[in-house]
Amino acid sequence: MKIDGLPRELLVGMYRTMRTIRRFEERIKELFFMGEIPGFVHASIGEEAVPTGVCSALDPSDRITSNHRGHGHLIAKGGKLRPMMAELFGRRTGYCKGKGGSMHVVDLSIGILGANGIVGAGIPIATGSALASQLTGKKEVSVAFFGDGAANEGTFHESANLAAVWKLPVIFVCENNAYAEWTPISEASAVSDIAIRGQAYGMPGIAVDGNDVCAVYRAAREAVARARAGSGPTLLECKTYRWEGHVVGEEAMLAGKEYRSAEDLAQWKLRCPIERLATALKEAGAATAEELAEIDSRIEKELEDAVTYAKQSEQADPSEAFTDLFA
Amino acid sequence: MKIDGLPRELLVGMYRTMRTIRRFEERIKELFFMGEIPGFVHASIGEEAVPTGVCSALDPSDRITSNHRGHGHLIAKGGKLRPMMAELFGRRTGYCKGKGGSMHVVDLSIGILGANGIVGAGIPIATGSALASQLTGKKEVSVAFFGDGAANEGTFHESANLAAVWKLPVIFVCENNAYAEWTPISEASAVSDIAIRGQAYGMPGIAVDGNDVCAVYRAAREAVARARAGSGPTLLECKTYRWEGHVVGEEAMLAGKEYRSAEDLAQWKLRCPIERLATALKEAGAATAEELAEIDSRIEKELEDAVTYAKQSEQADPSEAFTDLFA
Amino acid sequence: MPTINFIQAINEALREEMRRDPGVFVMGEDVEFGAFGATRGLVEEFGKARVRNTPLSEAGFAGAGVGAAMAGLRPVVEIEFASFLYCCMDQICNQAAKLRYMSGGQARLALTYRCVFGAMGSAAAQHSETVYPQFLSVPGLKIVVPSGPADMKGLLKSAIRDDNPVLVFEHGRLGWTQEEVPEGDHLVPLGQASIKREGRDLTIVAIGLMVQKALEAAETLAAEGISAEVLDPRTLVPLDKRSILESVAKTGRLIIADEAHVTGSAASEIAAVVADEGFDYLDAPIKRVASADVPIPFAPALEAAVIPGADRIANAARELCG
């Protein structure tokens, strides 16, 4: 992993973000099993480099759309832990007043147009967001995060073509974690490199090591520059792997059936994006173990603060179910 | 245009088919303006080589799906002129008892799964038809005919990927006539060669001169062989041009606005697929002008027979509107 | 007041709103041309950036409308024929309709979808369907069905200014219908029914093109001594229940004329509302006069047999008042 040329502040910031995502999700996994968090929860543990690298190349006024596996995207784009956690708990202090939950977190004030429960549905929305920037002449960039599975949805195709023909400032970030639910990409897609699909739209299709946050960052930075310059969209495929199940608690659904090898998982764990960056930082003398530990412990505090906040927040009142339909 | 290596019978048959399509559509254009044919009619005049070349490579037990511009596909697959014409007239003797009309002609007995009023909708249907062949072990091939515009629909993407990953015996035939309604492909698609999209699915993507019936035939023959051998789908792009408006009578809709150059049209008319084959046949001594004229006049008779049949057929009775919903 | 037709009314509404608010833009298949004339001439005035021909990608551009709306613009998305809405239902029903609620009120989707619907003469099953009932059951969408030029203009302008997703259904048969239309900023609020003819003996709630047929039937019935009130709800969501109930309270009888297939129609919804909230007013069964439950057939005689005409409305009225 090459960190050279990247400012220390950026690198340490990326470490902090990845670590926050990791711990946030480890924590909500526990809270889910303790019955504190209802509904479906999808963890992106192991994939933290993708949202982190991409969002580090964005400005606060840029916008993203996310998917069902969205906590990482949201945190990397600046989502605050307290209202995120409270939303997952279903409390009225949550981002969506408890109406959305894990799959529907939105923070328009920082350009988070929304997680999404419909695979592929965020892609046209990011495309339209980019269209708005083009129409208003603002130099904003929009990013759609989606999985390898989503790359087989019609919405991907239609959006990519639309963006390419209109030269919209949008980046299509495909998190290729090799599985959609329990089906391997080899059974779901005729090509193993999603990046190749860029050619179908005359769009650069770039594949990077999705567990190398610096590589992701550099590729994203280039795509952002392209977009801001008015040169159109980019398809950025980040190859990664999810360490957890498709959904927290999937064991009960699978009834013992296996769908991937323990060996693969072990191999990918050796390539932990956080460890890799930590090692590189230490080796380069850009950060000491103590400095990183200090960051870690600050994250623990923020996280506990968020959990406490969520727990102590009021439940949404039933009467609130009937508001917020129309503006 | 190279005819060598192709049997005379095939060549003359293709001449006959193209000529039948041409005259059928010229005739229904007249009948439309005379008020005999209601609804929307889309003519494929100038594009006859595509359905003819492709369907000449098919067996009667193979199946096709068509689109709104379907007369050519239907005739080339063996559709009979009488029930086709009667259907366009809305008579009870029509293929669909007058319930379908030009955009919905079906003849299951000869593998015509249907014209379609929804752009792109026939593509998954052909894919499913191919899946049925694979499941039953029958060596049938299915073909989806669609336009350059349809290649931007999500259904194209989803079907192509599905067919490729399952290695289905299906051929995706894109009739690239450079326009979708009045929008040129340059404004609707980021790539001008639809064939390149095959790469997105690891599928051969072949582009041919769609006004050269022999070239279309040869490419289709190869794709059919591939499909029958179980080697999977092919994307076959046929570059052509429509001589007529998007829809018969479009002048009234456009209110004088032009959308393509008279020069382009004139250039393409010089490449008339029927003329080219006729010339080649005569030059090669495979058919004399008299023989071709004889074919032409037989077509006129068949056509007039079909028109008379349609005109003399009973109107559908209102009570019949309420049948045929459920099996 | 100038007399203009239905299509011109759409055109004027679009033009005026585009002049008024630079955030308003139009996209859809061939809107530069305007197959039915509704968007004709807009590109000349506003340019290709704000009048955008889209590729054939309904989910893509319907969804781009959602994204552009979330980013603060006011898109007007044209779906050529209502039947093609099926190609982008997710973006409309799961995204546009739900995003405000799911986000706890953060998102504002000032977004209009326009489409042509209805049986318009042998366009057959995939170009003739009345597709609004499918959206009635999806909270978060407003639904507008104008019955003539003046309402068309005023409702479309209100739809575009509304900060919510609005679906506007324009009947294909109404295109050349002429009417006097107020000049200037003519707005018709969403959620307000209009009594198109007053009457005493029965109420005919009629939707879209059915208003014309109901008026025709009312004329015939008048000659027979039956006084029919014709009420046009104009918007199905929000539905002006009060006006409907008041009319039924007066007449005691209700027919609902709707071109949708009878099962699951907007007529069914209105009947259900009155069978609950207006039960005590009713002197007779509620009759729905709607399309038969078969796809719209191609042949003219078959099409005519399936869709409701003035005769069927009049017959239902005679049955009720007989």
Next chain:
Amino acid sequence: MPTINFIQAINEALREEMRRDPGVFVMGEDVEFGAFGATRGLVEEFGKARVRNTPLSEAGFAGAGVGAAMAGLRPVVEIEFASFLYCCMDQICNQAAKLRYMSGGQARLALTYRCVFGAMGSAAAQHSETVYPQFLSVPGLKIVVPSGPADMKGLLKSAIRDDNPVLVFEHGRLGWTQEEVPEGDHLVPLGQASIKREGRDLTIVAIGLMVQKALEAAETLAAEGISAEVLDPRTLVPLDKRSILESVAKTGRLIIADEAHVTGSAASEIAAVVADEGFDYLDAPIKRVASADVPIPFAPALEAAVIPGADRIANAARELCG
């Protein structure tokens, strides 16, 4: 009779029909695994050719089902959650539903779509919707909503054998509901309602999970001296109007309990039918007990506030009989 749960009933129906007819095959996302257990074990018995995991391409594989059916097979297509039906509406509503009619009766589409629907506990707006009303208004589709294991098995087997497109909606909350289910070829015909409890004072037509809630309410009401009949239509298309009308003729009062949002619900449709054909039997307004017109929220307390429970059914009954 063995006691099995709802999911096992689905599994048995699929297995039996696949054994019976080699043309039956199953496809959908991760059907080899069966997220809810319904398709579990099928791939081991029938192999990957007949139990096909699909890519995430709802329009693609829903449409492949249409094509395979036209080619003579009998596909059973699984859409994981009913909310995803919006992603393939065109193939279902414009193609599957209309192809037989448009082809003048040539096409036979022996095609089943199965999906899980309903509020099942904080699955939120895009995984909890009751999506059958959207299809009520589309002629050419049969709609099945089983309320328990025995009906589930018998109806699904009938759906698969039916030569028409059938949508089967399986409520996510019913998964572990147990019941005795007849062994052997247990078929429940489409279009036949079932009286789940007899009563004199009012009729509760209840759909899907609402049958349980209605029975619960009926039990409470019985203690108060109100005798409620609970009728499960089992299929919404075809709708067993006769049984509903007969029940209302007996009781004079009607509640319809439906988890769909009240506007445009199946409850509205049934209310409209009775307000016409059963008007003379009615002694009181028709009450719809249905979900509020907002998307299904995430927080448990909010979800509970939106969807109808036994208490709301009982309250409506007291209002009618009071």
